[in-house]
Amino acid sequence: MKIVVTVKQVPATTAEKRYTADLRLDRASTESIVNPLDEYAIEQALRLQESGAVAEVAYLSMGPESAAEALRRALAMGGEEAYLVTDDALAGADEWATARVLAAALDKLAPDVALMGMASDDARGSLVPGAVAAIRGVPLLSYGSELSLGDGVARVRRLTATGFDIVEAPLPVVASVTDQVGEPRYASLKGIMAAKRKTLETWSLADLGLDADAIHGAALTRVVEARPPEAKPPTERIENLGADEAATKIADWLAARKLI
Amino acid sequence: MSNHIAFLAEFADGQPARSALELAAGATELATAAGGAAVGFAYGPGARSGGAGLGAAGASQVVVLGDQAAPAITMAGPLAAAVGELQPRVLLVPATPNGRDLAAALVGLLELPAFGPARAATFDGGKLRVEQATLQGTVITVNEPVEGAPQPAVVMVLANTFTPLEGGTGTAEVRDAPAAGESAFARATITESHPAEAAVVNLEEATVIVAGGRGVGSEAGFAPLHDLAAALGGAVGASRAAADAGWVPYQLQIGQTGKVVKPALYLGIGISGAIQHRVGMQTAENVVAINKDPDAPIGEFADLFVVGDLFAIVPKLTDEINRRKGR
Numbered sequence: 001m002k003i004v005v006t007v008k009q010v011p012a013t014t015a016e017k018r019y020t021a022d023l024r025l026d027r028a029s030t031e032s033i034v035n036p037l038d039e040y041a042i043e044q045a046l047r048l049q050e051s052g053a054v055a056e057v058a059y060l061s062m063g064p065e066s067a068a069e070a071l072r073r074a075l076a077m078g079g080e081e082a083y084l085v086t087d088d089a090l091a092g093a094d095e096w097a098t099a100r101v102l103a104a105a106l107d108k109l110a111p112d113v114a115l116m117g118m119a120s121d122d123a124r125g126s127l128v129p130g131a132v133a134a135i136r137g138v139p140l141l142s143y144g145s146e147l148s149l150g151d152g153v154a155r156v157r158r159l160t161a162t163g164f165d166i167v168e169a170p171l172p173v174v175a176s177v178t179d180q181v182g183e184p185r186y187a188s189l190k191g192i193m194a195a196k197r198k199t200l201e202t203w204s205l206a207d208l209g210l211d212a213d214a215i216h217g218a219a220l221t222r223v224v225e226a227r228p229p230e231a232k233p234p235t236e237r238i239e240n241l242g243a244d245e246a247a248t249k250i251a252d253w254l255a256a257r258k259l260i
Numbered sequence: 261m262s263n264h265i266a267f268l269a270e271f272a273d274g275q276p277a278r279s280a281l282e283l284a285a286g287a288t289e290l291a292t293a294a295g296g297a298a299v300g301f302a303y304g305p306g307a308r309s310g311g312a313g314l315g316a317a318g319a320s321q322v323v324v325l326g327d328q329a330a331p332a333i334t335m336a337g338p339l340a341a342a343v344g345e346l347q348p349r350v351l352l353v354p355a356t357p358n359g360r361d362l363a364a365a366l367v368g369l370l371e372l373p374a375f376g377p378a379r380a381a382t383f384d385g386g387k388l389r390v391e392q393a394t395l396q397g398t399v400i401t402v403n404e405p406v407e408g409a410p411q412p413a414v415v416m417v418l419a420n421t422f423t424p425l426e427g428g429t430g431t432a433e434v435r436d437a438p439a440a441g442e443s444a445f446a447r448a449t450i451t452e453s454h455p456a457e458a459a460v461v462n463l464e465e466a467t468v469i470v471a472g473g474r475g476v477g478s479e480a481g482f483a484p485l486h487d488l489a490a491a492l493g494g495a496v497g498a499s500r501a502a503a504d505a506g507w508v509p510y511q512l513q514i515g516q517t518g519k520v521v522k523p524a525l526y527l528g529i530g531i532s533g534a535i536q537h538r539v540g541m542q543t544a545e546n547v548v549a550i551n552k553d554p555d556a557p558i559g560e561f562a563d564l565f566v567v568g569d570l571f572a573i574v575p576k577l578t579d580e581i582n583r584r585k586g587r
Contacts, residue, residue, distance in 0.1 A: 011395070037517065095374050096367050103368075118517065122395055124539070125416065126357075127374055130333070130364020139447045140333050140365070143357045145510070155451070158357075161464065162456035162511055167331050169448040179500075179517040180510060220373035220409040225402035229393065235559060239567040246568050247576035250548065251584060253564050257546060259468075259525045260492065260581055 001149060002056040003045045004111040005079070006102060008035040009063050009070035010122045034070045037117035039077075039184035044147050044177050045115050046078040046185070053149045056080050058109060062090065062101050068200060075195035076187035082198065083109065087205040089212040094219040099131030101215065104208040106136060113154055116176045118143055129176040139169035145180035261411055263296030266348040268339075268359055269314060269322070270332065274306025278465040279354035279419060281317045286352055286381065286422035288318030293383035294349055300432065301325055301342050301351075303335045308434065315430035322432040331450055332358035336365035337443030343370065345438050348412045350388060352381070355416040355520060356464060363414045365445055373405045376416030377520065379543055388413050397542045418543060419464045420522035461495045463512060463519045468494025468526075471514055471541070474501040475530020475551060475570060482507055484574040485529055491581040497521065499537045515540035529570050533558025550574065 011030040034042075048054040057079035061067045064086060071082035085105055093101070106114050114136075119126040133140035141147070144156030145164070154175060155168045187195070205211055212218070238249050254260045265287040269280035280300065287298035300314045303325040311322035323346065325338040339362055343351065351366070353359040355377040367374045375381075375390040382389050390403045390413075405413050463469060470489040472482055482496065489496045496512060503513040514521055515537040526544035531537060533549070533556060541547070542561065549562040550570045559565040566573065 095364075096371055099364075099368055121516070124377060124394075124516075125374065126360045127364040127367055127416075130336075130361050131368030133445070134336070134365045134368025137444045139444050140361060141448060142333070142361050159511055160453075161462040163454045165331075165450045165454070166452035167448055168451045216371070220371075220406055221375060221403050221413075222406050223401045223403055224389070227400050229397060229400050232561070232563070235562050236564050237559070237567065238564070239554065241568065243568065243572035243576045246566055246573050247580045250550075250564065250566060250573075250577050251580040253548070254525070254581075255584065259546060260584060 001054045002058070002111045003048065003054050003113045003115050004058045004060050004106060004109050005038070005041050005045050005074070005115045006128070007038045007042070007059050007061045007070050007074050008120050009033070009061065009067040010035045010120055032066065032069065034073050035117055035120050037119055037121060037179065040179050040181050041115045041117045041177050042074055042077055042079070043184040044181040047182065048147070048149060049078070058082060058111070060102065060105055060109065061085070062093070062098060068202070071200055072195050073187065075198045075200070076191040077185055078191065080198065082200045083203060084200065085203045085205070085208065089205055089215070090218055092218050093215065094221050095125055095127040095131060096220060097215040097218045099128050099135055101205070101208065101210065102128065103132045103135035104210055105203065106132065108208070112171045113147070113149070114174045115147070116174065118176050118178045129174050133174035136174070139173045141167055141169055141173050141175040144175060144177045147175055147177055147181070262347050262349065263291070263294040264299050264346055264348040265291040265294060265296060265350045265352065266299045266301055266343070266346060266412065267352040268354065268362060269300040269302040269307070270354070270358060271302055271304035271307040271310055271327070274310040276302075276310060276314060276317070277354070278424070279356065279359070280314065281424035282420065282422045283352045283354060283417060284314055284317035284319050285425050286417060288425065289422065290350060290381065290383060296349065297321060299323065299346060299348065301339060301437075303327070303332065305329050311434040312431045315432035316425075316428035318425050318428065319432040320430070322434045323437050324434060325437050329450070331448045333361045333365060333448055334446045336362060336369065336445040337440035338437040339366060340369045341440040342437040343412060350381070351412040351414050352417050353414065355418050360416060363416055367414055371410060372412065372414050373409045374414045374416070375403055377418050378415050379418055379421055381415050381417065390415055393543065397539055418520060418522050420467065420524070463495055463497050463514065463521055466495035466521070467524045468492045469497045469514070469521055469523045470494055470527045470529065471497035471499065471531060472502055472508070472529045473499035473531030473537070476502060476507065477530070479507040481571070484571070484578065488527070488574055488578045488581075491578045491585070492525070494523070494525070499531050528558050528562070529574060531558055532556045533561065
């Protein structure tokens with residue numbers, strides 16, 4: 001049984017971010033990390049490997065050459081090998097193009113489970129898992145708070161609006177998991193040293209049998225404007241008041257806005 | 261290609277989700293600008309019997325994808341077939357897990373441009389423009405399909421972006437989606453279903469949310485928040501810290517890995533306002549925070565920030581609201 005975890009390199013959550021003049025994220029200006037939500041997918045895969053349900057864990061990323069750092073960090077947590085798809089034609093890739101490329105790479109790697117984080121920290125569309133499943137023609141098990149494997153099927157526990165379901169599908173599948181799978185482990189020093197010797201292969205679009213035309217020149221959407229959020233009126237503060245008075249003031253504030 | 265605007269409408273027990281009513285209003289607005297009709301793609305238990313009712317929400321037609329209880333993703337095949345038949349300009353889906361899954365499947369199956377989570381979608385001079393907050397809300401982008409992009413554009417819409425139409429009386433014409441081919445998505449099945457735990461409401465449907473965080477301190481500490489929510493006709497939510505501590509079920513978690521909400525009023529009680537929580541509620545129309553820490557980050561983006569003891573203030577506020585409502 002083999003799991004391939006997809007890993008995205010993203011700007012650090014709390015970093016200052018800006019767009020360049022050509023309306024793309026200025027990645028050069030920010031510190032980059034492994035998408036925090038992908039770390040839960042890595043953790044889930046490694047737990048399944050430790051339990052004996054999975055023999056091999058590999059990682060797959062698409063991004064600039066610097067995304068190799070994110071893959072090294074994943075390898076430092078565990079797993080056997082990593083693959084990076086990098087190509088100038090992929091700059092500005094949208095969800096569909098990203099999914100198309102990942103699907104082609106997964107066709108080569110042929111995992112039983114392609115495991116993904118529930119969203120990326122930067123874009124938060126959550127579209128890639130479902131789009132990859134569609135392109136590969138395999139079932140999707142999404143938003144799992146736990147993934148289990150057995151008897152040729154994968155199973156997730158998935159929260160519904162008010163309760164939860166157990167959803168199951170025959171392998172191979174694409175699955176995505178949430179932060180409820182358990183806290184991701186830290187890479188040990190030994191893990192970091194070991195990661196340096198693990199296989200990290202780089203593929204171009206041509207290595208996947210794709211070209212810029214096959215991915216519609218990377219994007220079907222474009223950003224036409226990027227601006228800071230609307231300035232809100234300054235925060236009104238209520239301080240140093242007794243509870244009665246504070247409650248009255250809050251009620252007045254709500255009433256003035258017709259909220260009560 | 262038509263100028264119709266389609267929207268996804270999830271049903272349970274014959275009733276449309278609030279998101280369906282909101283998207284019906286949004287689709288109606290866009291369809292008026294585009295010169296087409298609003299068409300609902302309905303699925304879930306009771307979608308066939310309840311579909312006509314979407315007429316009152318603005319839909320002129322409803323296409324039923326399926327009305328059995330099954331994972332939403334299994335509707336991907338019928339959805340693709342319905343899209344192929346109608347050829348809408350735009351498809352609006354709710355930015356919920358089910359909505360996103362179906363949007364993703366469609367994007368993969370039909371090679372479509374995708375947008376969102378969107379906080380506004382309009383036609384400007386015949387062009388679709390979608391506004392979204394990105395990079396943890398630090399940047400607002402306006403996006404459009406590239407020249408010659410395939411249709412429909414798929415737009416994931418945040419809750420409370422559009423307001424359901426009121427007082428509508430129309431009836432939508434209901435038909436079934438054309439037969440769909442074999443789809444791998446249909447191989448997912450629900451093997452166990454655990455319904456609502458007590459006191460769990462669907463936060464995405466709430467227009468007032470009273471959310472508690474680490475400062476609430478315990479499960480019992482949430483009791484006054486439930487009372488306040490009841491007084492306001494709202495629902496209780498929580499930060500990840502409160503859900504992780506087991507004080508409330510995870511279904512109530514708001515934030516990056518929980519629900520993304522956009523209520524008319526959000527009250528953050530004992531919530532510091534870390535970025536992971538903020539991305540789940542920053543589009544709320546009115547934000548009130550109560551926190552004993554005058555330097556809590558939530559104080560920087562709340563509309564009203566009350567520094568004080570939540571355990572003293574919240575019950576008084578509940579009483580005051582009940583008094584003003586004559587209860």
